[in-house]
Amino acid sequence: MGERPRVYKTEGIILRRRNLGEADSIFTVYSDREGKFDAVARGVRKARSHMRGHLEPLTRTRMMIARGRSIDVFTQAETVTSYRAIREDLERAAGAVYCAELADRFTAEHAPQDGLYALLIDTFDALEAGAPLHTVRFFEVSLVALAGYELQLDACALCGARLPEADTLLSATAGGLVCGPCRAGAGGGRVVSIRAVKVLRHAGRAGIDSFAALDLGEALARELQAALGDVIRHLLEREPSAGRFVDDVSRLPVGATLP
Amino acid sequence: MSEGAGTPEPITRLIEAFHKLPGIGPKSAQRLAYHVLRTPPQEAEALAAALRDVKARIRFCSVCLNITESDPCSYCQDARRDASTICVVEQALDILAIERIGFRGRYHVLHGVLNPIEGVGPEELHLKELLQRLGNEEVKEVIMATNPSLEGEATAMYVHRLVAPLGVRVSRLARGLPSGADLEFTDDLTLSRALEGRQDF
Known part of the structure; x- marks a missing residue:
């Protein structure tokens, strides 16, 4: 020093x-x-x-x-x-604060993590430019990978077997998708739709702009939010405080923003 | 703290009590305690009585949640004040600042702002009471006087979203340059808001 x-x-x-x-x-x-x-x-x-x-x-x-x-x-x-547009929109502000909290909780002091700063900037830039809120899911998938917990999405995280093109168990404990025979040893998890699996895979391979441009629809966006929320909660061993705020905001009546 | 074994127990207790106050370090706590020791008994009694009274006699106004001795508080009781306008502030101290500039409506104290990272959510603020007032009283406008910080803005937007469906006008304090400011050091956000909010002479 x-x-x-x-x-x-x-x-x-x-x-x-x-x-x-x-x-x-x-x-x-x-x-x-x-x-x-x-x-x-x-x-x-x-x-x-x-x-x-x-x-x-x-x-x-x-x-x-x-x-x-x-x-x-x-x-x-x-x-x-x-980041004025983020600040002046409650949903975006909540999403960005959530990303900031995760960046804080997943890092140690004075230990720069390759790619994390660029990820933060890319995510905030995208939200500022009007990208939909599911862009935060890209941040989560990428952050988890940068932190060394990349989700295994192409084969069973436990036995390496090929996965059928169907709804699959996502297990935070196992670190990814788990095939039918391994389910008992996966330590719990959440069954996710094949569409959600495909979106998660896309997040791992595509750039943020391509991910942000996906048209997910509300149900799929919620499914992904819940599934990745499980993973984050498992890794942090706690609920991110800002996650609760994101939920609070999502329950508000939809109205105009302040002048 | 480094009180030796020889320090009498009442002094140690007083030092520890002062040390708990915000901004008081161990040395300041010692100095304050020894100052009290030197003051005449009446003064020390007065301090003790003031401390007791503030906890025994001060409570929250049942209408606006301002701190008060009489319930409802003097602002809520004053019939000359404009009951159709409610100014929403973060803390009771903010009322003093707004009173100074001659505002003569009513108030509502949230006792905090939304702070998602520190875990302060909407249920920790006194929002339910505000919504009740809007249901019971003839309120035409809610003025959001929270600080222009991320947390204050988020709180203002949140309240706006809650209140707007009730058909009440929600306004926000203007944002821009404080008097005596230096353009050179002003952040872009403030400056751009100041430019947008410019007014004709």
Whole structure:
């Protein structure tokens, strides 16, 4: 650690904020070069703070940071993209906050994970440009793979047998689809439709734009959300807090957005 | 904390009590405790009484959930205030800020904002009470005065979605540049909203 420069520049997405003392906040950032880290912004809650708007959660920000003894300190911050369309739409905001929480929970501090920053940016860019909410499923499938838990979708995750083109058991414990004979040893799971299986496979192979362009329909989108929710819950050993919020929002009456 | 074995128990207890307050570290807690020790007995009694009273006499207004001694609170009782407008705020302290600028409608305190990552969901806020009021009172407009942060905006949008079907107008505080701001350091989101919300002289 001793040889690292005392001040460094990086670019990242603000994942979360916690208030500290009277006017400071601690931000959790996922950055391209440093991975995830916490840093404090002094006086950021004062009305005249120069950094205030540049450190809002879900913002893509260029920042300069001084290494501190216990915690790093922001010295400058400048917005690259504020993701306004995401912020101004409750469903999109909930989806993006959910992605941010997963990025936080699936990573350790100062351990950059290859491809994760690009995945976050691609997902937020797509949502910002109006991609449907099922784009979040692409994020989940890709994140799980990046974290080393790629779902086995082409053959049985337990015995490697070929899978019939039919509804199949998806087992989080087994790490993918499980064939009929192996079901008893799969440790539970959820039977998913063959259409859902195909969409999951597509997420593993296609780019985000091609995935976002799929016309899933509501039932299939819900099925995928539930199936991947099982996988995420199993890996994290907890329910992501933002997942509950996504559900709360989905129960709201559909109405116009604020002017 | 580094209270030696020789520190009398009441002082240790007071230090620990101060230490629990937000923003008070172990050293400040010690200093405050020894300050109390030096003050005349009446002053220390007054402090103790104030602490007791604040818990015994202050409660939430049954209408707007503001903190109050009398229920309903003075804002809800005041017949001169415009009952058709409800200003929704995050915390009771925000009422003081809005009172300062001369707002004379009614209030509703949510006691928090939606914070999905920290697990604060809609059921943790006092939204049910707001919806009840909209059913019982003659309300024409709900002004969302939550902070212009991700959490505040999400809360405003959420309330809007809940309230709009009831046929009540929902408005939002304008967003833009604070006075004394520096354009050079202003974030793009604020600046673009300021430009969109520009007004003729």
